[in-house]
Amino acid sequence: MNDIEKLFEEYSDCIYRFCCNIADNLYEAEDLFQDTFLKAMEIEAKVMAAENKKSYLIGIAIKLEKNNRRKKARHKEIAPEARGFDRESDILEAVAMDEKSIEDSFIEKEQIVRVRENLQELAPSYKMIASLYYGESMPIKEIARIVKLPQGTVKSRLYKIRGMLRKGLED
Structure with missing residues (x-):
């Protein structure tokens, strides 16, 4: 190998x-x-x-x-297309696989779908930082090195991301 x-x-x-x-x-x-x-x-x-x-x-x-x-x-090929992941199949999969009540499963999966949709709406630079921090659990120092930004900028973007996601979930 x-x-x-x-x-x-x-x-x-x-x-x-x-x-x-x-x-x-x-x-x-x-x-x-x-x-x-x-x-x-x-x-x-x-x-x-x-x-x-x-x-x-x-x-x-x-x-x-x-x-x-x-x-x-x-x-100039930017055209409307399906963004994010297949929402309906995600919800059905969660309901089928979970042992929780159907209502709890649906609510939990709906929240995950809304967070994903909100993440997909973020600017690409924010999306990358959110993915590295929350998805890959990387420390801020490592993220700053990867995206070639100061640590303070990464921290402030994470703060803005949290605010955008919070606002998106409240809407």
Whole structure:
């Protein structure tokens, strides 16, 4: 088993989750995930030399996502499309798999769906920070290094994100 295969085995779940959080839909997330590991294969020596390989892979995914957004804007292909994940199937899955009452399951899943929808509405830079902090449980210092921003800026953006999410849930 070569080095990239080992990295894939170790980090594929968290990188896939991150890609789902920052992409506009599931198809783009899957493409981003695949492109991230393809790029990692191209620059294998740099990836293997990195001190924190997970952060390096997340950095690759961020750069690829930024490039994809630039391409869309450049080609003016931004059109309304289904954002986020399949809401109805998520709710039905939760009801079917949970042992809680149907009402509790529905309410809990509805809250998760609303948070996801609100996260998808965030600006891409906010979405990345929220995904790294809440989805990957990364410390602020590491997030600041990945997105190349001061720690104070990351903290203030997290504060703004919480406010936006709170406002979105109250509406």
